Amino acid sequence: MDAGHPLDGRPSIVLGVAFGGRRGRLRLSSLYGSRRFDSEVEVPPDAVAELSCPHCREGLAGDWSCPDCGAPMAGVSVQGGAMGRICARRG
Ligand SMILES: [Zn+2]
DSSP: OEEEEEETTEEEEEEEEEETTEEEEEEEOOSTTOOOEEESSOOOTTOBOEEEOTTTOOBOEEEEEOTTTOOEEEEEEETTTEEEEEESBOO
């Protein structure tokens, strides 16, 4: 979580993002249902990016595929014991 870069008035979720040979940080709104984000790397609509840990750069793609589009999904642990899944396809 990144309180220094809030989105929707709340700390953002920070991931590493790679696409087209460029690498940077992707910040997602932590507000449930919000699609707001801020990315250092331009990812075209409908393209699949590589999502990774922003600290060690290890890939976050798990064994899950998005039920809507089939792209890999990144698994993230949520404080308190839940698991979140984030589709790697923009949009
Ligand atoms: Zn998807």
